[in-house]
Each structure stands twice: as C-alpha cells, then as structure tokens.
Amino acid sequence: MTTDPLAPLLALADIAPAVEQARERVDQAMRHRALRRHGGQVAAEVGLRCAVASAALEGYDHEREAVRAGTVTEPVLQGALRVAGALPGLTDRWAKAPRQALARLHVLAARDVVAEAELGRPVADPVVAARLDGLAGLVAGGTTVPPLILAAVVHGELLNLRPFAGPSGVVARAAARLVLMSRGFDPRGLVAVDVGHREREPEYVGAAGAFATGTPDGLRSWLRHYLSAVEVGADQLTLIGDEIIATA
Secondary structure (H helix, E strand, O other): OOOOOOHHHHHOOOHHHHHHHHHHHHHHHOOOOHHHHHHHHHHHHHHHHHHHHHHHHOOOOOOHHHHHOOOOOOHHHHHHHHHHHHHHHHHHHHHHOHHHHHHHHHHHHHOOOOOHHHOOOOOOOHHHHHHHHHHHHHHHHHOOOOHHHHHHHHHHHHHHHOOOOOOHHHHHHHHHHHHHHHOOOOOOOOOOHHHHHHHOHHHHHHHHHHHHHOOHHHHHHHHHHHHHHHHHHHHHHHHHHHHHHHHO
16 A cells, blocks of 8 residues: 655644645636636636746746737746646646646746757756756656645645746746646636735745755645635635626
C-alpha cells in the first residue's frame, strides 16, 4: 500500500476546515446567474484580470483598462495574456503529460523575454529535474488530496524551484490554475485566484518563502495563504458577474 505524500498536509492545524470554507465560497460564486447567459464573457474577464495580476506579481504592473484597450505591449504582460487564453486547451495535456504542459506554458509566457533556445526548456540542473519529475508524478495521479491542496503544492513548488528562465512565476500561477481546471474544481477557469495573490502580495511573498522551508509551520502558512487567495478569487468572480449583469 502506497502512502499519499500530500495526505499529512490535511492534518495541519486549521487546513481541512479552510479547504472546506474555500470550496463553499467557490460553490456559491459558481451559482451566479451571469454564468447562465454570459459565461464566456465572465471567463474572458477573469482571464484578463488574472493575467494583469500575474504580470504585476512578476514586477510588471499595468492598469487593467490600458491592457483591455490593447495599448500595453510589454512582453511579460503579453505572455501572461497568452497563458491565460491557452489554459482551457491545456487541461487534458496537463493531466496526462504535465511536463509537456509546463514547457508549453513557458513558451507562451517567456516569448520575447528570454532567448528562443531557452523557451520550454527547464534549467539544466539535476535537482530541478528530479523535483519536476516528482511534481509531475503527483499531478499524474500520485495523490488523492483535494484539488485545492494539490494546486497549492504545485504553485509553491514551482514558485520556489524556478525551473524556467524569465517569468517563471507566471508559469507557476498558471500551473496551479490548471490543477483546479483539470481536476474539475474550476473546469472553466472562473476563479480569479491570481487576483487574490496580488491583493495579498506581501502575504503571498512571505508565505512562499515559508513554503520553501518545508517545515510544518511553513507549509501551513502557504496553504492558508493559498486558500485565502481562492476565496478572494471567488469573490472576484461574483463581482465580475454583478458588473456584467448591471451592464447587460
């Protein structure tokens, strides 16, 4: 009998109730009436806001309305937009071949930022390669923990490992969203988790550093942050739905 390597995370103080609370918040947001007639518009807006937030977390902050107007050509922001648009088409590949999906995310995120020869190629480091293999094994069926826990681990590991040159954080955040989409928690990518990370940026940075320690307290700190960001993302979905209904 194989022991699930991520199962102990659910036993950390307050984590199981926080998972349930975040799931309930998302379930409530998913019942918004805007999704019945304007689901595509909602998804597009979530993608835009997540891309703007993800680029900002890489240090490239842009006004959302300027991005919407198409006047921002900065490469990291453009890469984040490409990544957001590609996520629905990568969910199947993510579940079956996560390393291929990560490579594709990097190609999309880092075009015009890093040398073409580096696109889609992890850094040449045996430790990085081994940890990517371990992460891919978890994604491809090596754990049965709730999707929120797996997404948090994928995000935290990629954020700290930085396996790709350039805007590796954009890849990490997108991979976490792919976990939620491919596992059926958020199949249409409607939870604006990256907005939650951006709104709680100091906590995001600190908790990511705590995750890197590998201690129970460090892991708990990161999981609590991630689950809080999911709740913010769910509230953002509700806000977007309200705005679309108001202007329809």
